[in-house]
Amino acid sequence: MTETATKRIFAYKICTPVANLEFDQMNKDVYLKQIFEPFLGEIMNQNVNVKALREEGKFFDINSINQNEDADYLEGVFHTTRYGTQNDIIEITTQAIQGHVLPTQGVRFDVHFVLCRRTGLLLVESDPFRVATRNTIDTYLSKKQTLVKKFIEDYNKENYPQFVYDSMVFTIESVMDQGFYDQLAEISKVKEVSGYMEVTDDGQNAAISKFKKDAAGDEHNVSEVTEFKISLINSVRNSGLKHVKRFIDNSLDLEKFSRFEVSGYDNMNKKRTASFNVKPVSFYVNVGINGNGVINSAQLIQEMVNIAKEDNPLDSEG
Structure with a gap:
């Protein structure tokens, strides 16, 4: 019998606020994939030395973003860990010390995510290090907002009176x-x-x-x-x-x-x-794991896509 593990999936809402200059109105609930997706692409093009967030003993980075088989979804992996103190690596049966994790090192965890290109729903696998939270993702993206400036300028030229401010490219909220x-x-x-x-x-x-x-x-x-x-x-x-x-x-x-x-x-x-x-809205899914405790990532991604298709909480907001 295949072993399984239960994974918790958190739901976040990404928006790219758009102003209407003629009517002096702001729509804070819209998601523009033509702004946000090139933004993610520019992040992925950054040099590895500057791309990651290293702050207060937390490491966070977008490791990969790919088109899902379904064109309405992107899938990817965050890398997370915690660092800053030296710790022993032990063999859990004998408790013998096998090595050390140095202050500049950490045990990497792959956090899988799915982004709905239609609604801005971001589904994120629960992170045992509690690094891949809404606040960390927001901090990470906020520090890189200048990367999207050219795409904002192009959008504003082509879509007047709709206007995106480069000081407010996106918001990310927990879905309640x-x-x-x-x-x-x-x-x-x-x-x-x-x-x-x-x-x-x-x-x-x-x-x-x-x-x-x-x-x-x-x-x-x-x-x-x-x-x-x-x-x-x-x-x-x-x-x-x-x-x-x-x-x-x-x-x-x-x-x-x-x-x-x-x-x-x-x-x-x-x-x-x-x-x-x-x-906060969250979901639980069961996925297979191998003999080393590693989850079936393809199955997890598919379960997350199914949530976005069948139980998308943002579909009921409007």
Whole structure:
């Protein structure tokens, strides 16, 4: 019998915002493959010494991008690892040291992805190093935006009054359950945003550990904690918190928060509170693995293409 492994697939939404200069309007939800795909091509043409992101002990690079058998999809592989400290390589049965991973080295992981050329849906395989997150992909692409300048100039010349700003080439967001951002948009003046983390053990967060009762039984510490709440508050009259959506997007990358609560006032100055569970859209697929634990990458890509064809969450947005 062939062994299988369950892989989690995260869904992201890539957009290339387009302005209409005649009507002074901005469409932030459009995806232009004629802008984004040449952008990816220019990245792939970069010298290997400058193409990768090396930042805060994280390594991230686009290793390959290819046309899928279905013309509506691109497929590819990210390379990820973590580096910065020397570690021993051990034989797990005897625990004998077999070698060392040096601070400038890392164990590479291949993270597979599929991009829907029609909607901008980006499906990304779960990364055990937690490097290939929305935030890392956004940082990586943002640092390379100048590569797409020529394609933007050509697009703007040929499509007036449609206009793409070279300072805002793309956005990438986690795809959320229907209504997530709609609820947030109803509160025009946010006074408080709170994130909740479910507590399962002391080791998951150093701050929680300072307050919870530990296994040794310090009776002076708090015990039976089930949630930890972090709040950002604006107490200045007639003002509100800014960039709340960005804060929530970045917080999602931590994969720690179970829900958010936002309170403030709507455009009629009525007090509003929105409480919602954080449920980024993701999928689970089963794929075959060989005797060395390596997945069947062709099967994984096909499963991801099937998701984009049959369960594309962006098809229901419009």
